[in-house]
Amino acid sequence: MIDCINLTKQYDGLTAVDAVTFSVKEGELFGLIGPDGAGKSTIFRMLTTLVLPDGGAATVQGFDIVADYKKIRHQVGYMPAKFSLYQDLTVQENLDFFATIFNTTIEENYDLIHDIYIQIAPFKARRAGDLSGGMKQKLALCCALIHQPKVLFLDEPTTGVDAVSRQEFWQMLQRLKAQGMTILVSTPYMDEANLCERIALMQTGKMMSIDTPDGIVSQYQGDLFAVQSNAMSRLLRDLRAYEYVKNCFAFGDFHHFNFSNIGEGQVPLLLNYLNGLGHEALICEKIRPTIEDCFIQLMQ
């Protein structure tokens, strides 16, 4: 449904998207995962024909993003990262407006949107600008779906949205996927990567790895450990000073690290070293890497 080959975009000498190659299959939920500035929005803007690429090529539903831009605009649903609905119009007026410009009605497409529509229906008369972040996202999704697109582009739909709304949003995406929708979604939240079928990890315009979340985790090089003591900030410094600790960073209630040489055999020696430095209540265990751990390793 989406094919990109060496897709490139530059802004004033800065390469925002650097020869990116990836494909999204029909009915797939594919995630672009990366921090601010990684180039996610620029990929969305090129694929939805809002900006022209400087190099490479891409098709959406078989249509070329440059030559067939009008066809693509009629066929895809796009939810930009920035809330782009009319803040002064009510929820109902926004929905009616988007239905009208696509020459359709809410009733005609009710099957696809009813799940989301019933959640925003109680606020039909409220101005879009007065909705909560989560409700704004639901309304924007509803508007993006109003013309029954086959491909949905969702640029950071959960950024700035509370944890419960984020969870609800992803449940809605899973239901849309079950209805056969192809979805390209971006997020800076690494935990959301696991909710996609396949992901691309992005940094400074480049795709570092493309695979299923499990596939990415299985490519982690070496063993990863989580460690805790009664003095966490000193522990970070002491770990980084230890000769055989390669990379170490804070991760929730633990610090994650790996060894530069051998793996698990080093643990008793490291614990001796930390005990000697006065650390108490030490816990150190080998763990399965998260997507964030994999991302950090790939960056290094």
Ligand SMILES: Nc1ncnc2c1ncn2[C@@H]1O[C@H](COP(=O)(O)OP(=O)(O)OP(=O)(O)O)[C@@H](O)[C@H]1O
């Ligand atoms: N119109 C523009 N003019 C100049 N530089 C731009 C423009 N749009 C994006 N950039 C730059 O291109 C790079 C990629 O930006 P992009 O918005 O695609 O990243 P992103 O991963 O979506 O991050 P964000 O969440 O911050 O938007 C950044 O360095 C950004 O500053």
